[in-house]
Amino acid sequence: MAAALPIAPIAPVVGGDLAVPLLGGSEARQVNLDHAASTPALEAVWRAVAEFLPWYASVHRGDGYPSRLSTARYEQARQSVRRFLGATSDHVVLFTRNTTDAVNLLARSCPPGTTVLTTAAEHHANLLPWRRYATVVELPAPTSRAALLSSYRQALAESRGSGPVLVATTGASNVTGEVWPIGELAELAHRAGARIFVDAAQLAPHRPIDSSALGLDWVALSGHKLYAPFGSGALVGSSAWLEAADPYLQGGGAVRRVGATGAELHGLPARHEAGSPNVVGAVALASACDTLGSLGMDGVAAHDRELAGSLHDVLGSVPGLTTYRLWPDAGDVMALATFNLAGHPPAELAAVLSAEHGIAVRSGSFCAHRLLEHLVPDGAPAAPGCERTLPGAVRASLGVSSSGDDLGRLGRALRTVAAGGTRGRYRQAADGSFLPERDDRSWPAGWPGAPFATVGA
Ligand SMILES: Cc1ncc(COP(=O)(O)O)c(C=O)c1O
Known part of the structure:
Protein backbone atom coordinates (compact mmCIF):
# COMPACT_ATOMS: atom_id res chain seq x y z
CA MET A 1 0.00 0.00 0.00
CA LEU A 33 -7.36 18.59 -5.28
CA ASP A 34 -9.13 20.87 -7.75
CA HIS A 35 -6.35 23.18 -8.90
CA ALA A 36 -6.95 22.46 -12.59
CA ALA A 37 -10.35 24.14 -12.30
CA SER A 38 -9.25 27.16 -10.24
CA THR A 39 -6.33 27.65 -7.88
CA PRO A 40 -6.47 29.52 -4.58
CA ALA A 41 -4.65 32.89 -4.46
CA LEU A 42 -0.99 32.89 -3.55
CA GLU A 43 -0.52 34.81 -0.29
CA ALA A 44 1.88 37.07 -2.19
CA VAL A 45 -0.86 37.83 -4.73
CA TRP A 46 -3.33 38.67 -1.99
CA ARG A 47 -0.75 41.02 -0.38
CA ALA A 48 -0.06 42.71 -3.74
CA VAL A 49 -3.80 43.27 -4.27
CA ALA A 50 -4.31 44.57 -0.70
CA GLU A 51 -1.36 46.98 -1.09
CA PHE A 52 -2.65 48.21 -4.43
CA LEU A 53 -6.33 48.68 -3.55
CA PRO A 54 -5.99 52.00 -1.66
CA TRP A 55 -4.43 53.43 -4.83
CA TYR A 56 -6.97 51.84 -7.15
CA ALA A 57 -8.47 54.30 -9.64
CA SER A 58 -9.38 54.56 -13.33
CA VAL A 59 -6.82 53.40 -15.88
CA HIS A 60 -5.97 55.49 -18.96
CA ARG A 61 -8.77 57.86 -18.00
CA GLY A 62 -7.79 60.08 -15.09
CA ASP A 63 -5.19 62.67 -14.13
CA GLY A 64 -5.38 62.17 -10.38
CA TYR A 65 -2.32 60.69 -8.75
CA PRO A 66 -4.00 57.29 -8.07
CA SER A 67 -5.16 57.15 -11.71
CA ARG A 68 -1.64 57.76 -12.91
CA LEU A 69 -0.35 55.12 -10.55
CA SER A 70 -3.06 52.61 -11.55
CA THR A 71 -2.27 53.20 -15.21
CA ALA A 72 1.43 52.63 -14.56
CA ARG A 73 0.71 49.41 -12.61
CA TYR A 74 -1.53 48.16 -15.41
CA GLU A 75 1.13 48.77 -18.05
CA GLN A 76 3.90 47.31 -15.84
CA ALA A 77 1.77 44.19 -15.39
CA ARG A 78 2.25 43.47 -19.10
CA GLN A 79 6.00 43.27 -18.53
CA SER A 80 5.59 40.71 -15.73
CA VAL A 81 3.41 38.48 -17.91
CA ARG A 82 5.81 38.91 -20.84
CA ARG A 83 8.80 37.94 -18.67
CA PHE A 84 6.97 34.93 -17.18
CA LEU A 85 6.26 33.56 -20.65
CA GLY A 86 9.66 34.45 -22.09
CA ALA A 87 7.97 36.52 -24.79
CA THR A 88 10.02 38.88 -26.93
CA SER A 89 9.61 42.65 -26.67
CA ASP A 90 7.81 42.77 -30.02
CA HIS A 91 5.16 40.37 -28.74
CA VAL A 92 2.01 42.01 -27.49
CA VAL A 93 0.41 41.27 -24.09
CA LEU A 94 -3.35 41.65 -24.18
CA PHE A 95 -5.31 41.34 -20.96
CA THR A 96 -8.42 39.23 -21.30
CA ARG A 97 -10.90 37.77 -18.84
CA ASN A 98 -9.46 34.26 -19.09
CA THR A 99 -8.17 31.72 -21.62
CA THR A 100 -11.59 31.29 -23.23
CA ASP A 101 -11.75 35.02 -23.87
CA ALA A 102 -8.19 34.98 -25.27
CA VAL A 103 -8.95 32.15 -27.70
CA ASN A 104 -12.13 33.87 -28.87
CA LEU A 105 -10.15 37.06 -29.46
CA LEU A 106 -7.52 35.30 -31.55
CA ALA A 107 -10.12 33.18 -33.37
CA ARG A 108 -11.99 36.32 -34.39
CA SER A 109 -8.73 37.76 -35.65
CA CYS A 110 -7.98 34.86 -38.01
CA PRO A 111 -7.68 36.12 -41.59
CA PRO A 112 -10.38 34.89 -43.99
CA GLY A 113 -9.73 31.35 -45.21
CA THR A 114 -7.75 30.25 -42.14
CA THR A 115 -7.50 26.53 -41.43
CA VAL A 116 -7.05 25.55 -37.78
CA LEU A 117 -5.49 22.18 -36.96
CA THR A 118 -6.35 20.85 -33.55
CA THR A 119 -7.19 17.54 -31.86
CA ALA A 120 -10.15 15.91 -30.17
CA ALA A 121 -8.18 16.09 -26.91
CA GLU A 122 -8.64 19.84 -26.54
CA HIS A 123 -10.65 21.71 -23.95
CA HIS A 124 -13.81 23.20 -25.50
CA ALA A 125 -12.22 26.65 -25.14
CA ASN A 126 -9.61 25.61 -27.71
CA LEU A 127 -12.10 23.98 -30.06
CA LEU A 128 -15.40 25.85 -30.27
CA PRO A 129 -14.12 29.40 -30.99
CA TRP A 130 -12.14 28.16 -34.02
CA ARG A 131 -15.21 26.37 -35.40
CA ARG A 132 -16.98 29.72 -35.53
CA TYR A 133 -14.33 31.71 -37.37
CA ALA A 134 -12.19 29.23 -39.33
CA THR A 135 -12.19 25.83 -41.00
CA VAL A 136 -11.28 23.32 -38.33
CA VAL A 137 -9.49 20.04 -38.99
CA GLU A 138 -9.96 17.97 -35.84
CA LEU A 139 -7.24 15.32 -35.55
CA PRO A 140 -7.90 12.23 -33.42
CA ALA A 141 -7.08 12.28 -29.71
CA PRO A 142 -3.42 11.15 -29.74
CA THR A 143 -2.57 7.74 -28.32
CA SER A 144 1.15 8.43 -28.26
CA ARG A 145 3.48 11.38 -28.50
CA ALA A 146 4.70 10.05 -31.85
CA ALA A 147 1.10 9.71 -33.12
CA LEU A 148 0.41 13.32 -32.13
CA LEU A 149 3.44 14.61 -34.03
CA SER A 150 2.79 12.43 -37.03
CA SER A 151 -0.88 13.42 -37.41
CA TYR A 152 0.06 17.11 -37.21
CA ARG A 153 2.88 16.53 -39.71
CA GLN A 154 0.45 14.96 -42.16
CA ALA A 155 -2.29 17.55 -41.64
CA LEU A 156 0.21 20.38 -42.11
CA ALA A 157 1.39 18.83 -45.36
CA GLU A 158 -2.21 18.42 -46.57
CA SER A 159 -3.20 21.99 -45.75
CA ARG A 160 -0.18 23.60 -47.39
CA GLY A 161 -1.20 26.24 -49.90
CA SER A 162 -4.78 26.43 -48.61
CA GLY A 163 -4.37 29.87 -46.99
CA PRO A 164 -3.26 30.75 -43.45
CA VAL A 165 -2.85 27.68 -41.22
CA LEU A 166 -2.80 27.67 -37.42
CA VAL A 167 -1.90 24.81 -35.10
CA ALA A 168 -4.06 25.31 -32.00
CA THR A 169 -2.80 23.04 -29.29
CA THR A 170 -2.94 22.69 -25.56
CA GLY A 171 0.29 22.84 -23.58
CA ALA A 172 -0.86 20.00 -21.34
CA SER A 173 -4.02 17.94 -21.06
CA ASN A 174 -6.55 19.15 -18.50
CA VAL A 175 -7.91 15.59 -18.33
CA THR A 176 -4.94 13.24 -18.43
CA GLY A 177 -2.01 15.48 -17.50
CA GLU A 178 0.46 14.72 -20.32
CA VAL A 179 2.71 17.64 -21.20
CA TRP A 180 2.46 18.27 -24.96
CA PRO A 181 5.61 18.55 -27.12
CA ILE A 182 4.91 22.18 -27.99
CA GLY A 183 8.47 22.98 -29.10
CA GLU A 184 8.36 20.19 -31.68
CA LEU A 185 4.87 21.21 -32.79
CA ALA A 186 6.09 24.79 -33.24
CA GLU A 187 8.95 23.55 -35.38
CA LEU A 188 6.62 21.42 -37.51
CA ALA A 189 4.19 24.31 -37.90
CA HIS A 190 6.82 26.83 -38.90
CA ARG A 191 8.51 24.46 -41.31
CA ALA A 192 5.16 24.15 -43.08
CA GLY A 193 4.64 27.93 -43.10
CA ALA A 194 1.95 27.73 -40.39
CA ARG A 195 1.63 29.49 -37.03
CA ILE A 196 1.07 28.02 -33.59
CA PHE A 197 -1.18 28.98 -30.69
CA VAL A 198 -0.68 27.29 -27.30
CA ASP A 199 -3.48 27.09 -24.76
CA ALA A 200 -1.32 27.28 -21.62
CA ALA A 201 -4.20 27.40 -19.13
CA GLN A 202 -2.92 24.16 -17.56
CA LEU A 203 0.74 24.23 -18.52
CA ALA A 204 1.63 27.71 -17.23
CA PRO A 205 1.03 26.92 -13.52
CA HIS A 206 3.15 23.74 -13.70
CA ARG A 207 6.04 24.11 -16.15
CA PRO A 208 8.34 26.90 -17.35
CA ILE A 209 7.36 28.31 -20.75
CA ASP A 210 9.95 30.11 -22.84
CA SER A 211 7.81 31.11 -25.75
CA SER A 212 10.58 32.82 -27.72
CA ALA A 213 12.94 29.81 -27.37
CA LEU A 214 10.07 27.48 -28.29
CA GLY A 215 8.98 29.70 -31.17
CA LEU A 216 5.36 30.08 -30.07
CA ASP A 217 3.31 32.62 -31.98
CA TRP A 218 0.61 33.03 -29.33
CA VAL A 219 0.05 31.78 -25.80
CA ALA A 220 -3.03 32.16 -23.60
CA LEU A 221 -3.41 31.69 -19.86
CA SER A 222 -5.90 32.30 -17.05
CA GLY A 223 -5.11 34.14 -13.81
CA HIS A 224 -7.57 32.04 -11.82
CA LYS A 225 -5.58 28.90 -12.70
CA LEU A 226 -2.29 30.67 -11.88
CA TYR A 227 -2.99 31.58 -8.23
CA ALA A 228 -4.42 35.00 -9.18
CA PRO A 229 -8.22 34.63 -9.09
CA PHE A 230 -9.11 38.27 -9.81
CA GLY A 231 -10.69 37.97 -13.25
CA SER A 232 -7.71 38.48 -15.54
CA GLY A 233 -6.13 36.31 -18.20
CA ALA A 234 -3.84 37.09 -21.12
CA LEU A 235 -3.19 36.53 -24.79
CA VAL A 236 0.51 37.00 -25.51
CA GLY A 237 2.18 36.85 -28.88
CA SER A 238 2.69 38.18 -32.33
CA SER A 239 0.86 41.31 -33.43
CA ALA A 240 0.21 39.65 -36.80
CA TRP A 241 -3.51 39.05 -37.36
CA LEU A 242 -4.37 40.99 -34.18
CA GLU A 243 -3.26 44.40 -35.44
CA ALA A 244 -5.56 44.23 -38.45
CA ALA A 245 -8.51 42.53 -36.77
CA ASP A 246 -11.72 44.28 -35.94
CA PRO A 247 -12.03 44.34 -32.13
CA TYR A 248 -14.73 42.04 -30.87
CA LEU A 249 -15.41 44.47 -28.05
CA GLN A 250 -16.36 47.90 -29.38
CA GLY A 251 -16.23 50.97 -27.15
CA GLY A 252 -14.18 53.57 -25.33
CA GLY A 253 -10.45 53.13 -24.85
CA ALA A 254 -10.00 51.29 -28.15
CA VAL A 255 -10.60 54.32 -30.39
CA ARG A 256 -8.59 57.42 -31.28
CA ARG A 257 -11.46 59.35 -32.81
CA VAL A 258 -15.12 58.65 -33.42
CA GLY A 259 -16.93 60.29 -36.31
CA ALA A 260 -20.61 60.38 -37.21
CA THR A 261 -20.52 56.91 -38.73
CA GLY A 262 -17.06 55.42 -38.22
CA ALA A 263 -14.18 55.36 -35.77
CA GLU A 264 -10.41 55.36 -35.99
CA LEU A 265 -9.06 52.55 -33.87
CA HIS A 266 -6.00 52.58 -31.67
CA GLY A 267 -3.16 50.18 -32.37
CA LEU A 268 -2.28 47.27 -30.10
CA PRO A 269 -2.83 46.62 -27.25
CA ALA A 270 -5.58 49.24 -26.69
CA ARG A 271 -7.41 48.18 -29.88
CA HIS A 272 -8.51 44.92 -28.22
CA GLU A 273 -9.03 46.23 -24.68
CA ALA A 274 -12.13 48.40 -25.00
CA GLY A 275 -13.84 49.47 -21.78
CA SER A 276 -12.30 50.15 -18.37
CA PRO A 277 -9.69 47.48 -17.82
CA ASN A 278 -9.51 45.12 -14.86
CA VAL A 279 -6.45 46.64 -13.25
CA VAL A 280 -6.84 44.65 -10.01
CA GLY A 281 -6.83 41.45 -12.05
CA ALA A 282 -3.77 42.61 -13.96
CA VAL A 283 -1.91 43.50 -10.74
CA ALA A 284 -2.81 40.08 -9.31
CA LEU A 285 -1.74 38.23 -12.46
CA ALA A 286 1.53 40.18 -12.57
CA SER A 287 2.20 39.37 -8.93
CA ALA A 288 1.56 35.66 -9.57
CA CYS A 289 3.95 35.74 -12.54
CA ASP A 290 6.63 37.56 -10.49
CA THR A 291 6.17 35.30 -7.45
CA LEU A 292 6.32 32.07 -9.44
CA GLY A 293 9.22 33.50 -11.43
CA SER A 294 11.21 34.21 -8.25
CA LEU A 295 10.28 30.85 -6.78
CA GLU A 437 -29.73 12.50 1.65
CA ARG A 438 -29.37 13.94 5.14
CA ASP A 439 -26.82 16.73 5.01
CA ASP A 440 -26.04 18.27 8.39
CA ARG A 441 -23.23 20.50 7.12
CA SER A 442 -23.86 24.23 7.32
CA TRP A 443 -22.26 27.34 5.88
CA PRO A 444 -19.75 29.21 8.09
CA ALA A 445 -21.35 31.36 10.83
CA GLY A 446 -22.85 34.56 9.45
CA TRP A 447 -22.89 33.30 5.87
CA PRO A 448 -26.15 34.25 4.09
CA GLY A 449 -28.51 31.78 2.43
CA ALA A 450 -29.55 28.22 3.05
CA PRO A 451 -26.88 25.56 3.32
CA PHE A 452 -26.92 22.57 0.98
CA ALA A 453 -29.96 21.92 -1.19
CA THR A 454 -32.36 19.28 0.04
CA VAL A 455 -32.01 16.46 -2.46
CA GLY A 456 -35.21 15.13 -3.94
CA ALA A 457 -37.34 17.90 -2.40
C1 LIG B 1 -6.68 23.31 -21.09
C2 LIG B 1 -7.69 24.38 -20.79
N1 LIG B 1 -7.91 25.33 -21.68
C3 LIG B 1 -8.79 26.31 -21.47
C4 LIG B 1 -9.53 26.36 -20.32
C5 LIG B 1 -10.50 27.44 -20.13
O1 LIG B 1 -10.05 28.30 -19.12
P1 LIG B 1 -10.96 29.47 -18.59
O2 LIG B 1 -12.18 28.82 -18.02
O3 LIG B 1 -10.12 30.12 -17.55
O4 LIG B 1 -11.25 30.35 -19.73
C6 LIG B 1 -9.35 25.37 -19.36
C7 LIG B 1 -10.16 25.37 -18.13
O5 LIG B 1 -10.31 24.39 -17.45
C8 LIG B 1 -8.39 24.36 -19.59
O6 LIG B 1 -8.18 23.39 -18.70
Missing part, protein backbone atom coordinates in the same frame (compact mmCIF):
# COMPACT_ATOMS: atom_id res chain seq x y z
CA ALA A 2 1.43 3.40 -0.99
CA ALA A 3 2.48 5.52 1.96
CA ALA A 4 2.24 9.31 1.76
CA LEU A 5 5.56 10.76 0.65
CA PRO A 6 7.07 13.61 2.64
CA ILE A 7 6.42 16.19 -0.07
CA ALA A 8 5.98 19.67 1.39
CA PRO A 9 4.10 22.65 -0.09
CA ILE A 10 6.43 25.13 -1.80
CA ALA A 11 4.33 28.31 -1.59
CA PRO A 12 1.62 29.47 0.83
CA VAL A 13 -1.86 30.18 -0.47
CA VAL A 14 -4.84 31.96 1.03
CA GLY A 15 -7.09 29.37 2.69
CA GLY A 16 -4.43 26.67 2.62
CA ASP A 17 -5.45 25.54 6.11
CA LEU A 18 -9.19 25.87 5.61
CA ALA A 19 -11.33 23.65 7.85
CA VAL A 20 -14.48 22.29 6.18
CA PRO A 21 -17.46 20.57 7.83
CA LEU A 22 -17.96 16.82 7.39
CA LEU A 23 -21.12 14.74 7.62
CA GLY A 24 -21.88 13.97 11.24
CA GLY A 25 -20.71 17.29 12.66
CA SER A 26 -16.91 17.05 12.65
CA GLU A 27 -14.41 19.12 10.65
CA ALA A 28 -11.25 18.43 8.65
CA ARG A 29 -8.54 20.47 6.99
CA GLN A 30 -9.66 20.72 3.39
CA VAL A 31 -7.54 18.84 0.87
CA ASN A 32 -7.78 20.90 -2.30
CA GLY A 296 11.65 29.41 -10.02
CA MET A 297 9.42 27.52 -12.44
CA ASP A 298 11.99 24.71 -12.57
CA GLY A 299 11.43 24.20 -8.84
CA VAL A 300 7.66 24.39 -9.32
CA ALA A 301 7.95 21.71 -12.03
CA ALA A 302 10.15 19.49 -9.82
CA HIS A 303 7.60 19.67 -6.97
CA ASP A 304 4.80 18.94 -9.44
CA ARG A 305 6.63 15.89 -10.86
CA GLU A 306 7.16 14.49 -7.36
CA LEU A 307 3.46 14.95 -6.62
CA ALA A 308 2.56 13.36 -9.98
CA GLY A 309 4.60 10.23 -9.21
CA SER A 310 3.08 9.91 -5.76
CA LEU A 311 -0.45 10.59 -7.05
CA HIS A 312 -0.20 7.72 -9.53
CA ASP A 313 1.23 5.39 -6.81
CA VAL A 314 -1.66 6.29 -4.51
CA LEU A 315 -4.28 5.72 -7.20
CA GLY A 316 -2.63 2.42 -8.12
CA SER A 317 -3.20 1.22 -4.54
CA VAL A 318 -7.02 1.49 -4.78
CA PRO A 319 -8.88 -1.70 -5.79
CA GLY A 320 -11.37 -1.21 -8.64
CA LEU A 321 -9.94 2.15 -9.72
CA THR A 322 -9.22 2.89 -13.40
CA THR A 323 -7.00 5.82 -14.34
CA TYR A 324 -7.27 7.30 -17.84
CA ARG A 325 -4.28 8.33 -19.89
CA LEU A 326 -3.82 9.44 -23.48
CA TRP A 327 -0.35 8.03 -23.81
CA PRO A 328 0.73 6.06 -20.74
CA ASP A 329 4.46 6.25 -21.51
CA ALA A 330 4.54 10.06 -21.46
CA GLY A 331 7.88 11.29 -20.15
CA ASP A 332 6.34 14.27 -18.44
CA VAL A 333 2.97 14.27 -16.71
CA MET A 334 1.50 16.96 -14.49
CA ALA A 335 0.20 16.23 -11.02
CA LEU A 336 -3.29 15.65 -12.32
CA ALA A 337 -5.17 12.38 -12.81
CA THR A 338 -8.62 11.36 -13.95
CA PHE A 339 -10.18 8.13 -12.80
CA ASN A 340 -13.31 6.12 -12.05
CA LEU A 341 -14.04 3.75 -9.21
CA ALA A 342 -16.12 0.68 -10.06
CA GLY A 343 -19.72 0.95 -8.83
CA HIS A 344 -19.57 4.68 -8.13
CA PRO A 345 -20.84 7.34 -10.53
CA PRO A 346 -18.16 10.02 -10.65
CA ALA A 347 -20.41 12.75 -9.23
CA GLU A 348 -21.32 10.50 -6.30
CA LEU A 349 -17.68 9.68 -5.58
CA ALA A 350 -16.81 13.38 -5.64
CA ALA A 351 -19.66 14.08 -3.21
CA VAL A 352 -18.50 11.34 -0.82
CA LEU A 353 -14.91 12.60 -0.90
CA SER A 354 -16.13 16.07 0.02
CA ALA A 355 -18.81 15.22 2.59
CA GLU A 356 -16.99 12.44 4.42
CA HIS A 357 -13.30 13.20 3.88
CA GLY A 358 -13.00 16.96 3.25
CA ILE A 359 -11.40 16.37 -0.14
CA ALA A 360 -12.33 18.67 -3.05
CA VAL A 361 -12.14 17.14 -6.53
CA ARG A 362 -13.98 17.76 -9.79
CA SER A 363 -16.21 15.26 -11.53
CA GLY A 364 -17.81 15.30 -14.96
CA SER A 365 -16.33 15.63 -18.42
CA PHE A 366 -14.04 18.63 -17.80
CA CYS A 367 -15.23 20.66 -20.83
CA ALA A 368 -13.62 18.01 -23.02
CA HIS A 369 -16.53 15.90 -24.30
CA ARG A 370 -14.66 14.74 -27.41
CA LEU A 371 -11.81 13.44 -25.27
CA LEU A 372 -14.04 11.80 -22.66
CA GLU A 373 -15.87 9.92 -25.44
CA HIS A 374 -12.46 8.56 -26.42
CA LEU A 375 -11.28 7.73 -22.88
CA VAL A 376 -14.53 6.43 -21.38
CA PRO A 377 -16.40 5.07 -24.42
CA ASP A 378 -18.86 3.00 -22.36
CA GLY A 379 -19.86 5.88 -20.11
CA ALA A 380 -19.04 6.41 -16.47
CA PRO A 381 -19.69 3.67 -13.89
CA ALA A 382 -23.26 3.56 -12.68
CA ALA A 383 -24.65 3.00 -9.20
CA PRO A 384 -26.17 -0.49 -8.71
CA GLY A 385 -29.52 -0.65 -10.48
CA CYS A 386 -28.95 2.61 -12.38
CA GLU A 387 -28.19 3.15 -16.03
CA ARG A 388 -24.71 4.06 -17.15
CA THR A 389 -24.25 7.80 -17.36
CA LEU A 390 -22.55 10.00 -19.95
CA PRO A 391 -18.79 9.72 -20.29
CA GLY A 392 -17.42 11.18 -17.09
CA ALA A 393 -14.81 10.69 -14.41
CA VAL A 394 -13.28 12.20 -11.29
CA ARG A 395 -10.22 14.45 -11.52
CA ALA A 396 -7.64 15.15 -8.83
CA SER A 397 -5.29 18.05 -9.59
CA LEU A 398 -2.57 19.49 -7.41
CA GLY A 399 -0.58 22.70 -7.10
CA VAL A 400 2.20 24.53 -5.29
CA SER A 401 0.54 24.25 -1.89
CA SER A 402 -0.15 20.51 -2.23
CA SER A 403 1.67 17.99 -0.08
CA GLY A 404 2.34 14.28 0.35
CA ASP A 405 -0.07 14.46 3.28
CA ASP A 406 -2.86 15.51 0.87
CA LEU A 407 -2.16 12.43 -1.23
CA GLY A 408 -2.13 10.21 1.86
CA ARG A 409 -5.62 11.55 2.71
CA LEU A 410 -6.82 10.87 -0.87
CA GLY A 411 -5.49 7.31 -0.83
CA ARG A 412 -7.09 6.47 2.54
CA ALA A 413 -10.42 7.98 1.48
CA LEU A 414 -10.53 6.11 -1.84
CA ARG A 415 -9.60 2.79 -0.25
CA THR A 416 -12.33 3.31 2.36
CA VAL A 417 -14.94 4.00 -0.34
CA ALA A 418 -13.69 1.07 -2.45
CA ALA A 419 -14.13 -1.20 0.58
CA GLY A 420 -17.76 -0.07 0.88
CA GLY A 421 -17.15 2.32 3.75
CA THR A 422 -19.53 5.09 2.78
CA ARG A 423 -21.22 6.65 5.80
CA GLY A 424 -24.13 8.50 4.19
CA ARG A 425 -26.64 7.68 1.47
CA TYR A 426 -26.45 9.90 -1.60
CA ARG A 427 -28.98 10.97 -4.18
CA GLN A 428 -28.70 12.84 -7.41
CA ALA A 429 -29.89 16.46 -7.56
CA ALA A 430 -31.56 18.01 -10.59
CA ASP A 431 -28.22 19.49 -11.79
CA GLY A 432 -26.64 16.01 -11.91
CA SER A 433 -24.51 16.47 -8.80
CA PHE A 434 -24.92 14.19 -5.78
CA LEU A 435 -25.59 15.24 -2.19
CA PRO A 436 -26.07 13.28 1.01
